[in-house]
Amino acid sequence: EAQVTQNPRYLITVTGKKLTVTCSQNMNHEYMSWYRQDPGLGLRQIYYSMNVEVTDKGDVPEGYKVSRKEKRNFPLILESPSPNQTSLYFCASSLTRLLKGSYNEQFFGPGTRLTVL
Amino acid sequence: RKEVEQDPGPFNVPEGATVAFNCTYSNSASQSFFWYRQDCRKEPKLLMSVYSSGNEDGRFTAQLNRASQYISLLIRDSKLSDSATYLCVVNEYHYGGSQGNLIFGKGTKLSVKP
Numbered sequence: 001e002a003q004v005t006q007n008p009r010y011l012i013t014v015t016g017k018k019l020t021v022t023c024s025q026n027m028n029h030e031y032m033s034w035y036r037q038d039p040g041l042g043l044r045q046i047y048y049s050m051n052v053e054v055t056d057k058g059d060v061p062e063g064y065k066v067s068r069k070e071k072r073n074f075p076l077i078l079e080s081p082s083p084n085q086t087s088l089y090f091c092a093s094s095l096t097r098l099l100k101g102s103y104n105e106q107f108f109g110p111g112t113r114l115t116v117l
Numbered sequence: 118r119k120e121v122e123q124d125p126g127p128f129n130v131p132e133g134a135t136v137a138f139n140c141t142y143s144n145s146a147s148q149s150f151f152w153y154r155q156d157c158r159k160e161p162k163l164l165m166s167v168y169s170s171g172n173e174d175g176r177f178t179a180q181l182n183r184a185s186q187y188i189s190l191l192i193r194d195s196k197l198s199d200s201a202t203y204l205c206v207v208n209e210y211h212y213g214g215s216q217g218n219l220i221f222g223k224g225t226k227l228s229v230k231p
Contacts (some may be wrong), residue, residue: 042223
């Protein structure tokens with residue numbers, strides 16, 4: 001089954017304790033992205049990757065790191081989590097990078113609900 | 118900051134009603150447009166793309182007005198299962214660039230009642 005998987009689905013942690021949220025897709029997609037979703041603010045992009053070893057900042061990259069060593073995986077790293085990073089996180093992928101006029105669908109993972117105390 | 122604006126709702130409608138959602142975007146260089154559906158605590162999923170000539174998929178009709186930078190979604194004969202949040206999404210570009218990013222509206226919540 002074609003899908004985007006994220007782990008863990010739920011996580012409660014404490015301030016300053018490094019964590020990684022994994023994301024994996026089995027559709028051979030080039031483009032992957034991380035979003036956070038907060039009430040009243042909608043979905044905001046954290047980082048994206050157009051292909052292996054190519055990553056770039058989105059709208060809210062502060063406090064996050066990513067890597068893209070393999071095409072299928074795009075982990076999100078919080079080196080020193082803080083309470084303002086409590087949110088619902090979505091990983092997404094699409095076939096190619098978002099070229100002008102393209103209508104590539106973005107497929108989302110099920111989400112990771114993170115609470116930082 | 119380029120924006121995608123939607124009425125947050127909620128829209129509370131009876132089964133069988135016709136409901137329309139509107140969305141405006143501020144970046145005239147935007148090229149591609151979508152409506153995504155998000156159920157409570159679930160991931161967004163593509164409902165339909167929005168093409169320049171307008172398009173229809175069953176009970177759903179999407180329209181694009183580039184001159185006014187306006188997108189709409191019409192749902193006819195609403196079902197209980199249509200209850201969800203509908204996200205307007207725009208593929209945003211900077212002039213002269215080729216790489217875009219999706220910009221999401223904050224969503225319009227629809228609740229269809231029996």
